[in-house]
Amino acid sequence: MASTSKKRSNAKKERRPKRKVCNFCADKQPDINYKDVARLRKYISERGKILPRRISGNCASHQRGLTVAVKRARVIAFLPFVAE
Numbered sequence: 758m759a760s761t762s763k764k765r766s767n768a769k770k771e772r773r774p775k776r777k778v779c780n781f782c783a784d785k786q787p788d789i790n791y792k793d794v795a796r797l798r799k800y801i802s803e804r805g806k807i808l809p810r811r812i813s814g815n816c817a818s819h820q821r822g823l824t825v826a827v828k829r830a831r832v833i834a835f836l837p838f839v840a841e
């Protein structure tokens with residue numbers, strides 16, 4: 758077992774990722790269109806998974822809209838459920 762060294766790593770430069778701004782908010786687009794495949798593609802991984810918010814940087818409401826849009830697009834086969 759490790760000793761009880763509870764020294765806080767007081768690194769001078771803490772990793773603070775730059776505050777990402779939601780792309781949809783920045784664009785002032787009212788909502789996300791599921792037919793906008795080019796746009797939705799930026800928010801899915803190459804395996805076809807939806808990127809989590811911590812990566813995409815979207816705000817909560819837009820991320821929610823995005824997942825709905827991606828799921829709709831999948832159903833009508835604009836986007837893959839899973840890429841082979």
Ligand SMILES: [Zn+2]
Pocket residue numbers: 779780781782783815816817818819820
């Ligand atoms: Zn937003």
